[in-house]
Every structure is written in structure tokens, then in C-alpha cells.
Amino acid sequence: MTDVKSGVNPLFLREDDLRQGIELLFFGYRDFTAEPDAMLAEIGLGRAHHRAIYFIGRNPGISVTDLLGILRITKQSLSRVLGDLMDQGFVDQRQGTRDRRRRLLELTEKGVELERRLSENQRQRMARAYRLAGAEAVEGFRRVMLGLIDDADRSRFPAPAAPPRVVRR
Amino acid sequence: MTDVKSGVNPLFLREDDLRQGIELLFFGYRDFTAEPDAMLAEIGLGRAHHRAIYFIGRNPGISVTDLLGILRITKQSLSRVLGDLMDQGFVDQRQGTRDRRRRLLELTEKGVELERRLSENQRQRMARAYRLAGAEAVEGFRRVMLGLIDDADRSRFPAPAAPPRVVRR
DNA sequence: ACTTTACGTCAGTCATGTTGACTCGAACCC
DNA sequence: GGGTTCGAGTCAACATGACTGACGTAAAGT
Numbered sequence: 001m002t003d004v005k006s007g008v009n010p011l012f013l014r015e016d017d018l019r020q021g022i023e024l025l026f027f028g029y030r031d032f033t034a035e036p037d038a039m040l041a042e043i044g045l046g047r048a049h050h051r052a053i054y055f056i057g058r059n060p061g062i063s064v065t066d067l068l069g070i071l072r073i074t075k076q077s078l079s080r081v082l083g084d085l086m087d088q089g090f091v092d093q094r095q096g097t098r099d100r101r102r103r104l105l106e107l108t109e110k111g112v113e114l115e116r117r118l119s120e121n122q123r124q125r126m127a128r129a130y131r132l133a134g135a136e137a138v139e140g141f142r143r144v145m146l147g148l149i150d151d152a153d154r155s156r157f158p159a160p161a162a163p164p165r166v167v168r169r
Numbered sequence: 170m171t172d173v174k175s176g177v178n179p180l181f182l183r184e185d186d187l188r189q190g191i192e193l194l195f196f197g198y199r200d201f202t203a204e205p206d207a208m209l210a211e212i213g214l215g216r217a218h219h220r221a222i223y224f225i226g227r228n229p230g231i232s233v234t235d236l237l238g239i240l241r242i243t244k245q246s247l248s249r250v251l252g253d254l255m256d257q258g259f260v261d262q263r264q265g266t267r268d269r270r271r272r273l274l275e276l277t278e279k280g281v282e283l284e285r286r287l288s289e290n291q292r293q294r295m296a297r298a299y300r301l302a303g304a305e306a307v308e309g310f311r312r313v314m315l316g317l318i319d320d321a322d323r324s325r326f327p328a329p330a331a332p333p334r335v336v337r338r
Numbered sequence: 339a340c341t342t343t344a345c346g347t348c349a350g351t352c353a354t355g356t357t358g359a360c361t362c363g364a365a366c367c368c
Numbered sequence: 369g370g371g372t373t374c375g376a377g378t379c380a381a382c383a384t385g386a387c388t389g390a391c392g393t394a395a396a397g398t
Contacts, residue, residue: 017307019227020326021295022288024314026220029198030241031319046353051195058188064376072199077355079377101364101375119191126190129316133309138186140302140309145193147298150200157189215384234344246386248346270344270395 021144032125036118048073048081050118053107056091057115061104063096090114190313201294205287217242217250219287222276225260226284230273232265259283 037047055070056062068078082105085091090111096102107115130138146157206216224239225231237247251274254260259280265271276284299307315326 015292017299018292018295019288021299021307021310022223022291023227024311024318024326025198025201027319027322027325028314028317029194031322032194032317034241048354054191058192065374072203073354074356075376076357076378080354096375099365099375103376119188122191123184123187125317126187129313130186130190132316133312136305137309137312138190140306141313142189142193143302143306144298144310145197147301148197148201148294149193150196153196153200156196157193217385232344233346242385243387244345245347245388249385265344268344268396272345 025148032122035121035125039118039121045084048077049085052078052081052085053090053111053115054119056105057107057112057119060106063102063104065102067105085111194317201291204290204294208287208290214253217246218254221247221250221254222259222280222284223288225274226276226281226288229275232271232273234271236274254280 033047036050040046040050051071052067055067059066064075064078064082068075071078082091086093089108092106092108092111093103094106096104133141142157146154149157202216205219209215209219220240221236224236228235233244233247233251237244240247251260255262258277261275261277261280262272263275265273302310311326315323318326
């Protein structure tokens, strides 16, 4: 598949459209994470801590194994991150009742506050993008991103009850 | 999970819609990079090398400074990466003619081949997502992603050539 | 002539990931 | 009851990709 630029692609998609998608993802992700990264650096934490805090906040009482499944890193890596977060009082563990082997993770009040500060930045950036693009575009964004995600994780995103709506100010 | 999301959001968008966007980006990026990362690991390179190769291929003759501007990393970091790529014969440098301080970067034939292999995977994933989502969704994806990107880099993405769909408001 | 720019390099540090091996206690199964 | 699997944690060693800071050199700009 050599680059016959304006030629017909068997997928009906032009090479440049695909490349543009790749680049949008690169630049989008880069800019999406830059500001929270800077905030985290100030308190000696990194992006990995943000991810852990985010998903614990999103799934209170999640087990270590389930969190590993989301993050797709090794338990040794996560262990270091969780250790930092627990030492600094952002995260608490409690033993599972039904299965006492499980350590269920929760944000402390301090953790909730940090999560809010970090994600607020990203929510605002996302909100700005949604507002600029319009409601219809948001649904398109959702559909394309879903297509990029492995089947295994697609189920984390149920179809919206009502289409994500942009509320006029 | 117990999502006790308190009622009113100071933003104009529902909290959950924004969170879903954040998560789509996280999972999408994670899955988008996983396979090329695995290929790179086999030849002792990493994601940083892929990024350099990609943008050199995309901008043949780009200067080191310009590449730094795209990647937003330090010259020391890029230097290591470029060194690896030049040692292994994926990238060539030539001196600028107008400005002889500049080192203009280009992929060798071997570099082009590697870039093709790596990005082919991502192009196919992107093509699949585009096909599943449909043409209209692709435009929406483009618009939302653009909104996530810092103003400074927005200009890298000119409006699509085909239907210059003017959206007001 | 002086300053700035483009690039490179040396040296040290940090964050985040990896493999592999091992322990411990709880749960599961025959 | 006993053996095995599972969830979690730990120790050790290592790779990668980022960072800061300092310094050097050559070319271009003023």
C-alpha cells in the first residue's frame, strides 16, 4: 500500500484522513495531560498517580486486581503508586467482607479533593471542546473513540440513555 | 458502582458526559499505542522512537528544533532518541543550505519501511474506527479533538478540503 | 564585535514501567 | 482435611524516557 496520495484506498479512506486522526490523537492526548501533570509534579506525584486516583474515585471500593485490569500495568508498578497515595493519605484500603483476600480501595476526603482539582482541569478542557464542537460532533467523537478501543473494554461504555447533550448557557 | 453524583454541575455539561470523554481518551490512547509499542520493543526501541520516526516521515527535512516543538520534550531526550535512530540507520541528517546550523532530518529507506510497519497498525485501527462510526461521526471526532488541542497547535489541522461545511454559532 | 540561535554533549536524577521469585493468608475444590 | 488457586504484597534488578543544569561550538543576526 504505497502512497498514491489522491488515489483510491481500498478502505474508502484516504491516507491523509487516517494520518490526521493519528495526529489529532497525539496532540490531543499530549495537551490533555500537560496541565494535570504540572500540578502533580508540584506535590511530587506523576500521571500514574492521577490515573489511580481517577479510577478509584470513579469506582469506589474497587479491588487491586480490577484496577490493574483497567490500567494494564504490573502489580509491582501499581503497588508503588498505591503506596505513595496511601502514605500521603489520599487513598484508604479496607478488607473485603465477602472475600477477605480483597483490598478494596477508596479515596479519603483529601483524595477526593485532589481528584477534583486534577480532573476539573480536564473536565473543563473537555467541556470547552464539547461546546465548541456541538452536540452532534460529541456523538461522533464518542463513536470513533469507541472504535479505537479494544473489544474487551468497549463494554465500559454503554450506549447513552439520551444522546450526550450540550446545554446552552 | 455507587455513583452518587450530586445534582447540579457548575458547568454546562453533565458531569458523566465529561467523564466519559476523559475515559474514552484514556482507553483509546492506551489501546492505540499498545501494538506498535510491542513491535518496537522487539527491536529495542520505544514509543519515543516511534513518535520521532512518525513526524520525521511526515515532515521530511524537519529541523531538530521544529521536531522538539512538536514533541515538547527536551533536546537531551530527543538527542538520545535520534542518536539511536541514526546509529541503526533509520534516520539521516544533512546540513541545511540556507542556514548551515540546521540539521535536517530524513528517514532512510529502512526508516520509511519501519515507519510504514508501525503506523500501518495504527492506520488500520483508525480506519476500522472510522468505518464503524461513519463519515459524519469522523467529522465530529475531528471537531472535538481539535477543541482539546492547544491553540498553538490547532493550525496544524487545516479545515477539510471536501465539503467546507460552515457551521455557525 | 557581540549576541543569539541551533545543535550537541556530559552528568545526574526521577517516574514509570518491566521480569522474576517469593511469601502469606483466604478461598475453592476434591 | 489437604492441596491448589487466587488476591495481594514484597524484594531485587533493570530499561526507558523524561527532567535539570552546565558547557561547547559553529553559524547567523545585529
